[in-house]
Amino acid sequence: MIRFEGAAKRHPDGTVAVRGLDLEVPAGRTTVLVGPSGCGKTTILRMVNRMVEPTAGRVLLDGTDVAALPAAGLRRGIGYVIQQAGLFPHRRVIDNVATVPRLLGWDRRRARARAAELLELVGLPPETARRYPAQLSGGQQQRVGVARALAADPPVLLMDEPFSAVDPLVRAGLQEELLRLQAELGKMVLFVTHDIEEAVRLGDRVVVLREHGEIAQLADPHTLLTAPADAGVAAFLGRDRGLRGLGLRPAGSVPVAALDDRIAYEGWQLVLDPDGRPEHWVRGAERHPAPVFAPSRDSLRSALDAALLAPSGHAVAVDTEGRAVGTASRAAVVEALAADSTPAAPAEPTGAPLPGQVPHAGR
Numbered sequence: 318m319i320r321f322e323g324a325a326k327r328h329p330d331g332t333v334a335v336r337g338l339d340l341e342v343p344a345g346r347t348t349v350l351v352g353p354s355g356c357g358k359t360t361i362l363r364m365v366n367r368m369v370e371p372t373a374g375r376v377l378l379d380g381t382d383v384a385a386l387p388a389a390g391l392r393r394g395i396g397y398v399i400q401q402a403g404l405f406p407h408r409r410v411i412d413n414v415a416t417v418p419r420l421l422g423w424d425r426r427r428a429r430a431r432a433a434e435l436l437e438l439v440g441l442p443p444e445t446a447r448r449y450p451a452q453l454s455g456g457q458q459q460r461v462g463v464a465r466a467l468a469a470d471p472p473v474l475l476m477d478e479p480f481s482a483v484d485p486l487v488r489a490g491l492q493e494e495l496l497r498l499q500a501e502l503g504k505m506v507l508f509v510t511h512d513i514e515e516a517v518r519l520g521d522r523v524v525v526l527r528e529h530g531e532i533a534q535l536a537d538p539h540t541l542l543t544a545p546a547d548a549g550v551a552a553f554l555g556r557d558r559g560l561r562g563l564g565l566r567p568a569g570s571v572p573v574a575a576l577d578d579r580i581a582y583e584g585w586q587l588v589l590d591p592d593g594r595p596e597h598w599v600r601g602a603e604r605h606p607a608p609v610f611a612p613s614r615d616s617l618r619s620a621l622d623a624a625l626l627a628p629s630g631h632a633v634a635v636d637t638e639g640r641a642v643g644t645a646s647r648a649a650v651v652e653a654l655a656a657d658s659t660p661a662a663p664a665e666p667t668g669a670p671l672p673g674q675v676p677h678a679g680r
């Protein structure tokens with residue numbers, strides 16, 4: 318387990334990158350740090366392998382303060398994957414992957430055999446082994462980066478935006494591969510991304526950060542999407558951000574409940590204009606716009622946006638004329654996402670989807 322105890326980083330110029338983080342990263346699971354640019358994600362990740370030393374607090378790895386461990390040895394025991402893979406350009410792919418085993422004193426033959434095994438594990442054809450990194454595609458280079466990080470079978474993998482430099486299709490393939498690998502290997506993965514779709518897809522737990530590495534919410538993806546902690550998190554999940562893959566899928570599968578005055582929308586009441594078009598959600602003196610989606614025309618993305626941004630937690634479904642026909646709760650939208658993303662699986666009769674099902678919503 319990795320444990321951050323009041324871990325903070327203040328740069329010499331006074332910039333506070335991370336104000337003081339308390340966080341536990343459990344073994345065998347994938348924990349994703351997500352948040353806007355500059356919120357401190359990379360800084361937090363690098364505190365683990367001592368590429369950044371905290372200016373206050375500490376980071377414990379399985380109970381030992383990493384500051385007490387020699388940096389080189391610590392890093393050999395932690396896989397590290399970065400954007401653009403960071404491969405050695407003048408070494409062949411096989412020798413890139415064999416680097417850490419060689420540093421650990423393995424003979425060349427054994428290190429190369431292990432490297433060949435790993436290239437296969439990450440889905441690279443054997444002929445890529447003899448090539449140089451520049452002779453591979455971006456997606457293949459990222460796979461080599463993952464193979465290299467796994468070479469010494471480290472219990473911990475740090476991944477810093479590892480897939481953000483490749484196009485969306487390749488990226489989806491790499492994410493798929495990581496899910497498969499993780500199901501097989503069960504590493505302690507700490508993964509950084511600014512993409513909420515990637516976060517909910519890969520994470521067993523998602524840590525939404527705001528400025529200075531402050532935790533806005535820590536939850537499994539299902540909880541995050543159905544019960545964002547506050548308006549800031551909802552806005553981050555909602556409009557303009559991530560979950561783009563959902564934009565291609567129709568919202569027709571979202572179950573819409575009939576409008577009913579008796580439903581308590583957490584105290585909010587929906588106000589319609591004389592033609593039946595939604596105007597506002599009103600609660601006492603509070604008044605908020607009522608985000609809508611048209612099931613016949615809009616995407617799941619629009620339905621999710623509307624549900625996340627509605628103060629009542631319910632999106633208003635409208636017909637093609639914009640008249641309200643019913644409402645859909647956040648949970649209903651998220652369940653539609655989960656159902657839609659697992660068409661091949663036998664249908665679960667009832668109950669909320671488990672964490673781990675919903676994260677694959679982007680597929």
Ligand SMILES: Nc1ncnc2c1ncn2[C@@H]1O[C@H](COP(=O)(O)OP(=O)(O)OP(=O)(O)O)[C@@H](O)[C@H]1O
Binds near residue numbers: 329333352356359361
């Ligand atoms: N050497 C430095 N000196 C001063 N400020 C720094 C230094 N390195 C990073 N920072 C600042 O610390 C903050 C956190 O940086 P960090 O790279 O951890 O953010 P991030 O969330 O990973 O961002 P991004 O998503 O853009 O990569 C930023 O405001 C950044 O400008």
